[in-house]
Amino acid sequence: MRIGIVCYPTFGGSGVVATELGLELSKRGHQIHFITYKQPVRLELLSNNVHYHEVNVPEYPLFHYQPYELALSSKLVDMVKLHKIEVLHVHYAIPHAYAAYMAQKMLREEDIYIPIVTTLHGTDITLVGSHPFYKPAVTFSINKSDAVTAVSKSLKEDTLRLFEINNTIDVVTNFIDLSKFEHNFTDCQRDIMASDDEKIITHISNFREVKRIPDVIQTFYNIQKAIPAKLMMVGEGPEKEPAENLCRKLGIEDKVVFFGNSNEIDRILCFSDLFLLPSETESFGLSALEAMASGVPVISSNTGGIPEVNSNGFSGFLSNVGDVDDMSKNAIHILKDASRLKEFKANAKVQANEFSIYNIVPKYEAIYERVLNKCTFV
Secondary structure, three states: OEEEEEOOOOOOHHHHHHHHHHHHHHHOOOEEEEEEOOOOOOOOOOEOOEEEEEOOOOOOOOOOOOOHHHHHHHHHHHHHHHHOOOEEEEEOHHHHHHHHHHHHHHHHOOOOOOOEEEEEOOHHHHOOOOOOOOHHHHHHHHHHOOEEEEOOHHHHHHHHHHOOOOOOEEEOOOOEOHHHHOOOOOOOOHHHHOOOOOEEEEEEOOOOHHHOHHHHHHHHHHHHHHOOEEEEEEOOOOOHHHHHHHHHHHOOHHHEEEEEOOOOHHHHHHOOOEEEEOOOOOOOOHHHHHHHHOOOOEEEEOOOOHHHHOOEOOOEEEEOOOOHHHHHHHHHHHHOOHHHHHHHHHHHHHHHHOOEHHHHHHHHHHHHHHHHHHHOOO
């Protein structure tokens, strides 16, 4: 198949999943065309089966905000015609599903029918999409898609609760390429980050308010009072500077390392003992899954799709949102006993196996086949 993939080319989960999906599909013989405004961060290698097409948005002083949706729709039309793309898979409802629908209508005028698969990832539904300014367009785009998927049961339920949906939504979870977390390098250089007696705690996110960064800091503060430990903070965002200030206020700035964004997540997770994810909400929790794939147990909130990923008492523990004391207690419970920590690390890998890319990608292939078969009758 010739598949066009539209996504945000950033460090966020939707862009990562879209990129990994495209790369795996290309290995299975499909021709993949990424269509976005910048090359995705994890799209490191283009090949005969992987192509990238940049969406340029010319700046006109007439527009206070440049019309990206218009530029994207036009680019999709051109790429479908030029490369004979058979199906569009758009990640994030807005603006991608909306732009894809406009491209579909333009192509229809030339007797070309291109089916649209829309994958919902989270904030496109629960935050941005549910805003009254965008809700009608999001509802329309979802209902006009030829197939719709959500990355968790929780997100599907949220979508059906927040919108008037008359389309079918398939749950196709996020996934992971376990081979990338086998840590084949001989030395992950743990001694650079901590001494032998210190446990390493890690948090990875985009440092937005929804991630509850102060809870990460407060939980670690409690952990380090009971156990020698260091905290690795990976990511950028508006909550980073307040987090640094909080560390100084608590007197633990020498125990916390702020990395910023990193392309070496696998190496950071290699030397991690525990992962913290106390988010207000998560549609899935891809960062937690990456941690578990590296054999790192997870202390998380029990919100959104996280309980579908992190198995309470097996791969880690779940706590109510904001319950720092419970998260601290559970973290110390795992870390204080070497044999218990080893068991949780092994369990985390077992749990991650359920979300192997090899189990999930065939589900997308089946959906592509379904919409292609349907369009022959249109």
